[in-house]
Amino acid sequence: MNLVLCLLSTRQFLPAERIRQIVPGYADARGDDAFFRMFERDKNELRELGVPLETGRLSSFDTVDGYRIARQDYELGDIDLEPDEAAAVALAARLWDSPDLAAPAHSALVKLRAAGVEVDEDQGRVQPRVRTTEPAFGPLLAAVRSGRVVMFQHRRGGPGGPLQRRIVEPWGVVSWRGRWYLVGHDRDRNAPRSFRVSRISESVTAIGPAGAVAVPADIDLMAMVRHNVDPPAVSGTARVWVADGRAHGLRRLARVIGPRSHGGRAGDELELDLRSVDTVARWLAGHGPDVVVLAPESLAEAVRGNWAAAAAAHSRTDAPGGAVLGPAGRTRRPDRAGTVR
Amino acid sequence: MSTGGVTERLPRLLSLVPYLLARPGVPVAEVAADFGVTERQLRRDLELLWMCGLPGYGPGDLVDLSFAGDTVTVTHDAGMRRPLRLTTAEATALLVALRTLAEMPGMVDTAAVQRATAKIERAVGDAGHVGVAVDLPHEEAATTAAVREALAAGRALRIVYYTAGRDAVSQRTIDPMRLLVVEGRGYLEAWCRRAEAVRMFRLDRVEEVEELDEPAAPPPDAEPADVSEGLFRPSAEHRSAVLLLEPEARWVAEYYPVDDVVELDDGRARVLLRYADPAWLVRLVLGLGGGARLLEPPELVDAVAARAREALAAATGRHVDEDGTTNGD
Numbered sequence: 001m002n003l004v005l006c007l008l009s010t011r012q013f014l015p016a017e018r019i020r021q022i023v024p025g026y027a028d029a030r031g032d033d034a035f036f037r038m039f040e041r042d043k044n045e046l047r048e049l050g051v052p053l054e055t056g057r058l059s060s061f062d063t064v065d066g067y068r069i070a071r072q073d074y075e076l077g078d079i080d081l082e083p084d085e086a087a088a089v090a091l092a093a094r095l096w097d098s099p100d101l102a103a104p105a106h107s108a109l110v111k112l113r114a115a116g117v118e119v120d121e122d123q124g125r126v127q128p129r130v131r132t133t134e135p136a137f138g139p140l141l142a143a144v145r146s147g148r149v150v151m152f153q154h155r156r157g158g159p160g161g162p163l164q165r166r167i168v169e170p171w172g173v174v175s176w177r178g179r180w181y182l183v184g185h186d187r188d189r190n191a192p193r194s195f196r197v198s199r200i201s202e203s204v205t206a207i208g209p210a211g212a213v214a215v216p217a218d219i220d221l222m223a224m225v226r227h228n229v230d231p232p233a234v235s236g237t238a239r240v241w242v243a244d245g246r247a248h249g250l251r252r253l254a255r256v257i258g259p260r261s262h263g264g265r266a267g268d269e270l271e272l273d274l275r276s277v278d279t280v281a282r283w284l285a286g287h288g289p290d291v292v293v294l295a296p297e298s299l300a301e302a303v304r305g306n307w308a309a310a311a312a313a314h315s316r317t318d319a320p321g322g323a324v325l326g327p328a329g330r331t332r333r334p335d336r337a338g339t340v341r
Numbered sequence: 342m343s344t345g346g347v348t349e350r351l352p353r354l355l356s357l358v359p360y361l362l363a364r365p366g367v368p369v370a371e372v373a374a375d376f377g378v379t380e381r382q383l384r385r386d387l388e389l390l391w392m393c394g395l396p397g398y399g400p401g402d403l404v405d406l407s408f409a410g411d412t413v414t415v416t417h418d419a420g421m422r423r424p425l426r427l428t429t430a431e432a433t434a435l436l437v438a439l440r441t442l443a444e445m446p447g448m449v450d451t452a453a454v455q456r457a458t459a460k461i462e463r464a465v466g467d468a469g470h471v472g473v474a475v476d477l478p479h480e481e482a483a484t485t486a487a488v489r490e491a492l493a494a495g496r497a498l499r500i501v502y503y504t505a506g507r508d509a510v511s512q513r514t515i516d517p518m519r520l521l522v523v524e525g526r527g528y529l530e531a532w533c534r535r536a537e538a539v540r541m542f543r544l545d546r547v548e549e550v551e552e553l554d555e556p557a558a559p560p561p562d563a564e565p566a567d568v569s570e571g572l573f574r575p576s577a578e579h580r581s582a583v584l585l586l587e588p589e590a591r592w593v594a595e596y597y598p599v600d601d602v603v604e605l606d607d608g609r610a611r612v613l614l615r616y617a618d619p620a621w622l623v624r625l626v627l628g629l630g631g632g633a634r635l636l637e638p639p640e641l642v643d644a645v646a647a648r649a650r651e652a653l654a655a656a657t658g659r660h661v662d663e664d665g666t667t668n669g670d
Binding site: 001002004005006008009022023024045049050051052073074075076077078079080081082084085086087088089091092093095096097101102104105106107108109110111112113114115116121125126127128129130131133141144145157161162170171172173174175176177178179196198215221222226246247248249252263281282283284285286287288289292293300303304305306307308309310311312313314315316 | 351352353354355356357359360363364375376377389390393394395396398419420421422423424425426427428429430431432433434435437438439441442445448449450453454456457460461463464465466471472473474475476477478489492503505508509510518519520521522523524525526548568569571588591595608623624625626627628629630631632634635642643645646648649650651652653654655656657
């Protein structure tokens with residue numbers, strides 16, 4: 001603290017020996033080695049806190065480097081927030097439900113308060129939160145900040161999937177719909193990639209020096225993740241019959257054409273956008289006899305295929321008892337015609 | 342609560358003088374709360390500050406404080422008039438959060454957020470490449486805004502709500518308690534008068550919302566849920582199913598709350614899935630079409646098979662045998 005006050009108050013560069021004489025604490029150091037160790041430690045600590053410590057000589061008569069802190073680089077600029085703006089800042093600081101981001105947000109708030117801004121921390125009744133639970137998040141964020149290359153084990157395909165080693169130049173971390181992704185340059189594939197952070201093992205190793213990662217200037221991290229997770233474009237329309245009072249979830253995604261009966265049952269005809277046939281087939285098949293695909297035939301086939309496979313996988317005659325865990329119990333996949341051979 | 346560790350204490354001490362300078366006569370307890378430390382720790386910080394100052398360290402060089410009752414005032418600042426600039430990590434954490442809120446019309450006053458963001462950006466300067474981006478839901482802006490207005494006005498709401506577990510739509514009268522965003526989704530927590538319990542309503546499943554001309558009055562003992570460990574909490578009403586997932590249905594283990602993931606041969610996995618509604622589980626497994634095989638409970642295994650055969654029969658107009666084959670092939 002005294003070192004900061006001293007170096008802030010000087011315009012000249014103060015040599016280490018001079019600092020040793022005038023800043024209390026250093027006088028107690030026994031011998032030069034002890035003093036320089038203390039001084040090095042303090043300088044590092046100040047730099048870690050973001051104190052702009054300058055090294056230099058003011059005139060050609062100076063024989064050794066000195067130190068000072070430039071006040072204009074040290075001091076936080078003026079901030080004058082209206083009450084509604086201060087409330088927004090308080091809400092922002094509370095957004096993070098993650099120690100790696102909540103701690104710096106809180107210390108930012110402390111500095112704003114020290115700059116005279118009044119920030120009320122009362123928990124309001126609107127509480128947006130962004131959480132991180134993934135053990136790999138902290139080390140990955142640290143690597144992004146320091147620009148270091150990382151090596152980790154990535155579980156392909158999610159829980160239980162095979163582990164693969166990856167070496168990645170991290171460009172950033174992205175939260176999309178509550179899920180965190182690491183975006184960066186995958187050195188093994190020599191291409192940009194994004195990885196679900198929950199699929200990255202905890203032991204993330206930073207390799208190589210800080211500042212080694214060159215982030216492309218025009219990179220849009222969010223767009224990279226969106227590109228990978230967005231549903232495919234609408235490729236057509238499906239027409240479906242739905243029984244009365246059933247499949248409300250499906251009705252929410254569809255347009256109701258009008259009442260229609262099927263096989264003597266009352267219901268409605270719906271129309272819905274077709275993106276991935278497999279995804280729509282999954283939604284529809286879940287409703288069993290309460291839905292019938294009217295068109296297209298490819299979708300109707302896929303839905304019948306799901307039913308045939310589900311029937312085969314769950315029939316008592318198929319695989320009683322423990323056989324289901326062995327290769328013999330493996331579910332036979334139906335062909336697209338919906339029959340199992 | 343922070344302790345007296347040197348890496349936490351020095352930044353606090355650096356902020357303390359300008360903080361006090363801006364607030365003459367502030368209660369010590371308030372200072373401690375703002376800095377997130379105990380009052381005892383804060384008093385120790387103040388004692389240390391008193392020993393700090395400029396070379397010379399005479400009466401005119403040291404930081405000087407005056408105490409009156411439980412309040413404190415800085416009378417000499419030793420040149421420490423402004424706080425240290427935000428570090429990159431601090432600026433990132435705050436600005437990314439603000440930019441996230443700015444994308445949430447309905448949930449927050451985005452105009453105020455944008456003004457605050459601009460002012461903070463100007464004060465902290467260019468933070469360079471940020472490396473953190475967040476996208477929260479913003480499709481339900483109209484619903485969210487209506488709910489926020491009702492919360493502010495303290496009014497009850499009538500909503501039409503889709504319950505995915507039962508795959509049904511119902512109308513309810515509710516007393517709003519708070520608006521949340523958890524795990525990337527917006528929720529309204531409210532007292533549901535029909536269920537006579539606190540319920541979480543997903544905003545994207547609220548189909549209609551109408552503010553009533555009567556006050557919101559959740560019972561005094563209506564406790565908000567603790568969401569610090571996530572939204573899903575296994576409870577007595579949940580039952581367990583055992584599923585065998587083929588590689589193409591592996592995503593189920595990431596999408597739904599599962600336990601006990603056991604890796605099997607050929608990239609398959611066996612998982613324990615919690616569910617509240619048997620009909621929901623049957624729909625899930627039926628939809629996965631053999632990609633997931635239900636092992637337990639046995640009665641639902643039979644239910645899946647029966648529904649599948651019934652559906653095939655209705656679709657093809659033919660009887661379907663127990664093993665899934667249609668007669669007439």
